[in-house]
């Protein structure tokens with residue numbers, strides 16, 4: 001039998017998830033095409049339409065987003081353009097040219113006031129600008145009626161780009177002591193684990209007939225304080241004192257969910273995934289960060 005490889009467009013591919021998908025798809029038999037804003041600006045409706053019209057893609061994985069939660073409070077319109085309008089353009093084109101859209105969303109669509117793992121059907125109630133724009137993006141996909149998988153994730157980190165784990169690695173190297181919030185809990189997500197899951201769903205063709213919204217993060221629960229402590233442990237900087245503090249000690253214009261544990265049962269059952277425990281994944285990422293330091 002002749003195998004017809006799928007063509008998969010990845011947008012926002014220079015970001016941390018996009019780069020992890022590039023690594024995860026290295027040995028794939030399918031053709032992944034990686035683009036960022038200089039190749040295709042997803043806020044350009046005509047460009048998005050033309051790109052999907054002429055390229056014969058089977059799947060688009062949208063990793064492009066406005067992810068700076070603090071800046072989103074000041075620049076909600078710009079965040080809305082990327083997190084909602086551009087997603088609408090992708091979804092409309094996906095519908096028109098029968099392309100499956102895999103889109104990434106966030107725990108910030110919830111208010112995080114509960115104390116039980118958050119299921120896909122839980123009531124959405126974003127408490128800040130970033131969450132509002134991401135939720136609007138989800139709604140735009142639903143309205144387009146394209147074939148889509150939306151994966152909400154949380155506390156994303158990797159050896160690439162800027163993220164909490166890399167910030168803690170740097171701070172514990174540079175400082176004698178730091179304070180880290182202990183009263184916000186969630187499940188971290190190693191972007192490489194999410195990338196592996198997405199590549200496996202795409203490469204096995206498992207997305208067909210399983211369109212809808214899913215939650216993905218690593219297994220287990222921790223606070224930002226725990227994540228900082230374990231990062232220091234695994235990256236080798238134990239000389240810095242890490243002190244727990246309350247979020248009220250750090251007034252911020254950003255409203256952050258205090259409970260962000262996503263319930264992963266649906267994605268595990270639907271796609272037969274084995275999701276690693278957060279500490280095991282953090283250890284792997286720390287090794288890669290250390291390798292990068294030594295290169």
Ligand SMILES: NC(=O)c1ccc[n+]([C@@H]2O[C@H](COP(=O)([O-])OP(=O)(O)OC[C@H]3O[C@@H](n4cnc5c(N)ncnc54)[C@H](OP(=O)(O)O)[C@@H]3O)[C@@H](O)[C@H]2O)c1
Pocket residue numbers: 011012013014015016017018036037038040041042043062063064065066067082086104105106107134152153154155156157161
């Ligand atoms: N980071 C987290 O903690 C977190 C948590 C939950 C969910 N998520 C979601 O997970 C997904 C991936 O996040 P990430 O951390 O990998 O994001 P990231 O590192 O910020 O990468 C996003 C990429 O999209 C690019 N981009 C921005 N505007 C674009 C445009 N108009 N057209 C094409 N590309 C554009 C960015 O380029 P520039 O850098 O030049 O802007 C960047 O390369 C996003 O949907 C995000 O909302 C992230």
